[in-house]
Amino acid sequence: MSDWTDMTLDDVAYIQIGGTPSREISAYWASTPDSGFPWVSIADLKENVIVETKERITEKGILHSNVKPISAGTLIMSFKLSIGRAALAGVDLYTNEAIAAIKPKDTRIYSELLYYVLPIVAQNAITDTAVKGATLNKASLGKLSFRVPSECRKQKKIVKILNTIDRTIAKTEALIEKYQQIKAGLMHDLFTRGIGADGKLRSPREEAPELYQETAIGWIPKEWKIKSLAEACDWYSGGTPSRKNSDYWDGDVPWLSPKDMKLFELSDTQEHITRSVTAISYRIMPKNTVFIVIRGMILAHSFPVVYSNNEFCFNQNIKAISGRGNLDNRFLAYWFVSKKSIFLKKTTESTHGTKRFDMKDIYELYIGIPSNDEQNLFIGKLDLISKKLQLGQSSLDKLQRQKSGLMHDLLTGKISVNVNPAP
Template sequence: MRDATASWQKSPLGELADIAIGGTPSRDIENYWASDRIDGFPWVAISDLHGRIICETKEQITAAGVNNSNVKLVTAGTVLMSFKLSLGRVAFAGRDLFTNEAIAAFKSRGEVAEDFFFYVLPEAVRTSATDVAIKGATLNKESLKTLRISYPCKAVQERITAILSAIDTAIEKTEALIAKYQQIKAGLMHDLFTRGVLPNGQLRPPREQAPELYQETVIGWIPRDWQYELLDKLALRGSGHTPNKNFPEYWNGGVKWVSLADSHRLDQLYISDTELQISHKGIQNSSAVLYPAGIVVLSRDAGVGKSAITTEPMAVSQHFMCWKCDQKMDNHFLYYWLQFNKRTFENIAMGSTILTIGLGVGVV
């Protein structure tokens, strides 16, 4: 079978595009920086590289900042890429703007379409700059020029980018829909956990409209028929431990172990897998505990307030609290209550202990 890429060419990036590197006006001179978007020009930093198109930035610079620094104007439609620290983040300039010295701007000389650069540059950086990345995660303009870019004829470039662009558009629409439903969920959780529902399944009227349906307690106003209690009286609380890493036999023994490495798996209702595993011998020789499926775990350190329900027996590290629920407390109710109060947990200083929470016992 003929290699589909046999007709592709490969050239140094410096022969295919003009590369411009941005700069940063002096932070010591206040009038180089604008206080709002009306009076300033967009100035792109790595933290602004999210989404395909950049129109707004966290910081703006003034005309004085432009005239007294090495920033360079980047026109709308130009491909931007980070080449320091976070290598290979890309976006299109959605308007004329400026960038800092960690961002390179690429203007095609004609052989390669701008859209194709957008998709091929991150992979070129990953495959060609591995050694540089390991040594310091930094490239420079000269090393960017030497990156080898493979590319087909313009017609094939257009077909490839059309397919990828359609997928990106679908992803963006899905993410926008998810964000919308997350806002709806947040509002609904607020109503459910502050007003609850009536026997007919309808939301209880707000306290302003029906004060007789509410009671004032030490934890604030709650529905009159709700109770509140220490969580420790409603569910069995536990924690975890890390087996000694100097003993290989304590690790990789098939026991799933929830740790900070699983932060990305939390806040999705259930957790079914873990990054690391320990062994039964590791449990026997540490303070780790193998908990049954269905416990509710809560991160109390990095990523504080993130939670999930385990779907099978698991142990947890000392960075987590967990609760085993019974007839007094439904584990799904507890999970959503923790989600509702996540911001509260995030504001608790590390080392503090969560002593009391208010729960509507039996109310669903």
């Protein structure tokens, strides 16, 4: 690869570190979203281009701190805590001290190529012998070394290719977000209005009050029954076999823990236990069981719910739930998902600070239960939008894998790019 050049970041770019105005002086911080100046923290580095920030600083904050102005189009990248998060400044802005602004000194390097190259190099550097065990700082950032095509036109061609797949990823993410909003709205309507005999959502109570009844959980369709979760469901507790006994582990029974519960439907788990231990004291729940997390720090921000497509054992931080009578388990699982905000408000803290539910509070919650036919209509509508979300997520995962492979091939020269000869 004789047409590639080795360089360090100090060779080709200026590095500028941000700062944070004193939190103790309110005059340094803008009080409204349309006042002050954008101030980027690591939490803002979620988009490719930064235009809006969670916090903004005032002119006084700028004058009385070590923040430095960063012009639109400049690359910014985190180098502390979450190392290697990168974005381009979409407007003139400022950053905190965990973020570096990187601006090319000359035409040897195309700024947007650094957007793709530097995060990989920075993440690799924290385990490199040159900086092993060290926190990245301005000096170590400057020592980051990388190889790029010598010709800037080839650098731009690589960026153009990667930008194309990034745009496709962004469109897919937007579609997923749209489906998530549709699903959230549909859930709200279904679990408050339900579906009438005509197969459509009932008219709102304001328009057709005769269709509704007032209950402990508010107004619900007249046909629905209301029960507490203690009355409506059977609840089961799990546990963890001794890890000191190898005979209990690496069997064929999936063993569910909160770390597995990233999807609504689940067929397998990271760990498995043997049937010999389940015969002693660990219950195997059948396919189509509902599982919720009842203990763990994940409850600080999320309420995982799983509908099982396989038999599972499960640990002590989870409850297995099965509906009684005509309460369909899949309907029940969707109901739990729809009530996420209610459940998160019910969390308490143990003496060790771990988030948990007081199960007495949970058992006392009420659920509205439609007829079996209406539950099936719910399930059909929610399955349809869930399928669209699943397909969207699968497409996104595939695109991200393609991007990762393409980046490796383009940035190592495994795939060469061709440009027209210079005039």
